[in-house]
Amino acid sequence: MRYQNITKARFLQRPNRFIALVETEAGEERVHVKNTGRCRELLVPGAAVYLEEGDRPGRKTRYDLVAVEKGERLINMDAQAPNRVFREWAEEGRFRPGLALLRPETTWGSSRFDFYWEAGGERGFVEVKGVTLEEDGAVYFPDAPTERGVKHVEELIRCREAGLQACLFLVVQMEGAAFWAPNDRTHPAFGAAVREAAAQGVEIQAWDCRVAPDSLEIRAPVPVRL
Incomplete structure (x- = not known):
């Protein structure tokens, strides 16, 4: 973008x-x-x-x-950018090969997710979070308590229970992070929810970005530490 x-x-x-x-x-x-x-x-x-x-x-x-x-x-630090760059990146076929549908802001049950996708006979939901907090080369989310974020992760677990694919996708809005981890010091409940989600089969992906003053582009995967 x-x-x-x-x-x-x-x-x-x-x-x-x-x-x-x-x-x-x-x-x-x-x-x-x-x-x-x-x-x-x-x-x-x-x-x-x-x-x-x-x-x-x-x-x-x-x-x-x-x-x-x-x-x-x-x-x-544009909070609207993560969804925009994820959509561009996914539509290039980098999220799921053979992507047939990518629909933003889709309601499922009582939940509303950032994206719904279909590819190769599978379908699922993605919740995107932007990451701007960096300490000693590592990056963390959230930078403030987020009950909304916990709810989103819990809803992804329910997707998996219903047989759908589910992914928490962290757009690291900088280049070259050593790893991403949940910010347990700021909001331990979010970290606990993410660990439970991973145990239930929710994908946890973190990708960094190539950043310029006038552009942002998803670049490379960042290791996830739970």
Whole structure:
């Protein structure tokens, strides 16, 4: 996936979950943050950030904040990007050979999953999560407690019990992670749910991304440690 009209800026502060103050060549600017997570280890004063200029009429901010430099690592922090890059990647045949159908936002029972797929006589559901938390080369999810995330994993288990395929797909929004693991310090219940899901046959896949200021592309598998 690609972004248009990218501008580099310097992060100043984040007054709330949705807004950041940055400094561009033209001066101070209020921008929309496309990630409502904490991202405290990313959005630190002075960090280099990348902005996409919006083109929607009537919007309150000129730019969206989509990426940030953390040391020598460029991290995409657009919360809408993981589903978009997964869809592009899967439609290229890299998720399931012979993919016949990939449908986003599909309801099954009382659950709503990011994707439903059919290929080679099999069918199943995928729940996609974006990963931006990095520590000492490893990456973790979540960066804040997520009861919604636990519910999604439990729903994937129910899919397997019904004879469907199920996958938790973690899009690591940076390149070169040593491994992915559930963030038990932040939300142990999520880690417990993921381990139970794996034991019940739910696929747990993590893939890193090739990141540029104006693009994001799924690149290579990341080892999963449960």
